[in-house]
Amino acid sequence: MASHAPGVRGVSCLADGADQIFARAVVDLGGTLEAVVCSERYREELPADTHDEYDVLVRAAEKVHRLRYVESTSQAHMEGSLLMLDLVEELYAVWDGKPARGYGGTADVVAEARRRGIKVHVIWPEGARRE
Numbered sequence: 001m002a003s004h005a006p007g008v009r010g011v012s013c014l015a016d017g018a019d020q021i022f023a024r025a026v027v028d029l030g031g032t033l034e035a036v037v038c039s040e041r042y043r044e045e046l047p048a049d050t051h052d053e054y055d056v057l058v059r060a061a062e063k064v065h066r067l068r069y070v071e072s073t074s075q076a077h078m079e080g081s082l083l084m085l086d087l088v089e090e091l092y093a094v095w096d097g098k099p100a101r102g103y104g105g106t107a108d109v110v111a112e113a114r115r116r117g118i119k120v121h122v123i124w125p126e127g128a129r130r131e
Contacts (some may be wrong), residue, residue: 008031008032009026009033010023010026010032011033011034011035012033014035014037014057015046016046016047016054018094023035023057033062034061034062034064034065034087035058035063036064036065036081036084036087037067038067038080039072039076040069041071045072065083067079074104075103077104078109085112090118091121093106093120093122094123094124095122096124096128097124
């Protein structure tokens, strides 16, 4: 991604973990961040120790796309991911290649991106484990 800076535009759903790390990298490289917020209660469903970073990233986003869901459900998360795919030309997925644990997981998003013909970059460091 550094090779694209500072003209990079990143879109993220700002989930804890890789989503927030990616969004932070976009901001730190001087790129443009767009955030997708899948529900009104999304933030409160994230781990409490990620709320501060989530708030910083939402404020840093040049555009925030808010879905009309109230509850933070797997359906809302998948709809957020589908909107994200509508907005991107490439997908960077931190993914171990295993099936999703539930509807709307990374495997589902990668499969949909590939179905749409979106270039997918899978990132999974050697020795990494899914928690």
